[in-house]
Amino acid sequence: MPVYEYNALDQRGKNLKGIIEADSESQARAKLRAAGNYPISLKESKVKAEGASPSWFSASMFNRITPEEVYVITRQLSTLHGAGIPLDAALSSLVEQTRNTALKKVLAQIKGKVSEGKTLAQSMGEHPKLFPHLYINMIRAGEESGSLNVVLEQLADFSEKQQELKGRLRAAMYYPVFMAIIGTAILFILITYIVPNITQVFKDMEQTLPLPTLFLIGTSSFLKNYWWVLLGVGLAVVILLRMFVRTVRGRSVWDFIKLRMPVFGPVAQKIILARFASTLASMNRSGVEFMVAMRIVRTLVDNVRIAEVVDSAMEHVQRGQSMTVALAASPWFPPMFVQMIAVGEQSGSLEVMLSKIADAYERDVEASVKGMTSLLEPLMITVMGLAVGFIVISILLPIFEMNQMIH
Structure with a gap:
């Protein structure tokens, strides 16, 4: 039109x-x-x-x-x-x-x-x-209450915080991911192109080779000749996993694994809880009806296990009970989180408490990501060093044995 x-x-x-x-x-x-x-x-x-x-x-x-x-x-x-x-x-x-x-x-x-x-x-x-629904409902509440300019400012502040958090998470992961890609590429080139040229000399001499050298030659030969098999198997595994995750059972299992994963699990949990608290606080502040806000927050929770807890909390609220009853029974909502919400409900300052929870968890997420990246960097360097060291030793061992035979 x-x-x-x-x-x-x-x-x-x-x-x-x-x-x-x-x-x-x-x-x-x-x-x-x-x-x-x-x-x-x-x-x-x-x-x-x-x-x-x-x-x-x-x-x-x-x-x-x-x-x-x-x-x-x-x-x-x-x-x-x-x-x-x-x-x-x-x-x-x-x-x-x-x-x-x-x-x-x-x-x-x-x-x-x-x-x-x-x-x-x-x-x-x-x-x-x-x-999204969050955006529309906050604006609707602002128009109905005559405070649209205030709600727009709150929406802008909320969006800014979300973008800043995403940006910090991306920036923190760029270097480890870059290092992993470069390290994998270097190892692949070493094993498939450089190592075969060196080990061919040992084969021509028909010398009995040490076990590490034989393992290196076998690995190099397999990767050079059958890399497409590994690629095909890898793609098949990824496709099958994606198909499994799209099922109800598969999504539930995968979301459980994500929350229980060492190091990464707690960070993922904190990100979801921070988003839950900040979104609910923003909508509550804008005058959106509490149950409407809860339903919208439920759609934003991208983990089935935590979403089930939010569903249970909504049922408790509809029955006139506190949502903290459902949250406290879940292993995914820490005691401090539940206690602060309980205090907010009792004192009539739920919005304030939710904002404090969101700020605390966002700071915690940033600190956790920094700690995780500071742990990953030396770990990757160590793994790279061990891999390169193994290659060097596997090449040098036959040379040392030849020197001993000559002397």
Whole structure:
């Protein structure tokens, strides 16, 4: 559906500029008049509304809308609306400033719907792949309570914290992953190309070789001739595991393993609990009904075992009981977490306690990741050193034996 840029006067004679979505210019004028505005000028915008359902991608994969861009427009909308700029004018400003074509189209659609009289929550709700339930419900609560600018600021703060946490986790893992890839590549080149050339000399001499050297030659020969078998088996295992994880039973088993994994398990658990607490705190602060907030938080928990506990907590709340009863019975919610929520419920300051829990766990996650990476780096160096040392010793042993035979 086309998008039109308009210049109009409202019932008080105030000049209005914006964007409206309509099938034709006459329909756009009719929509403006129906809203009580008198159109002065109207022209079709270069930004076309998408006829298809909203998507994370435009025609080009390079126009993908990232979570970082959603955070930026949320912050900008919060700033503009908080400064007293009307919502439709603020949205028009975002459309003009946005460079990403796909995001520009979505914003133009939202602006058109708002100009037609729909709420911001309803307009954004037509783009569920871009704006999740959490986002929509917080905005709806802000519109209903008349505190949209406050809610937008809270959403921007929440998104910023989530992006910062993801960024720190990625940055912490870059170096270990890079080291692992480089180390594996070096070992593969050594074993498949360099070692065969050296060991061929020993074979030509028909010398009885030590066991480590025979093992190295056998490994080198196998990798060089049958690397495709290892690759095929590896791919088959990955595909079968993915198929298993997609089943209900498989997902439950895999999520249990993730939580029980040494070193990585506690970090994964803390990340989920931090997200649980921060999301529930943000929605509670915005005025979203508690059970609605719990249902939304439940959809954000990406671990089946912890999601089952949240389901149980919701059942307890519906029966008029404290959700801490269900949380305390679970091994996945630590006593400190449960106790702080209990104190928050009893004192009527649940939102404050949830925020404190989220901050504490986010700091704990960052410290744990730093500790994990500081442990991984020397561990990988040690493994690399042992592997290279074994190769060197396996090559030198026959040479030493030849020297002894000569002397």
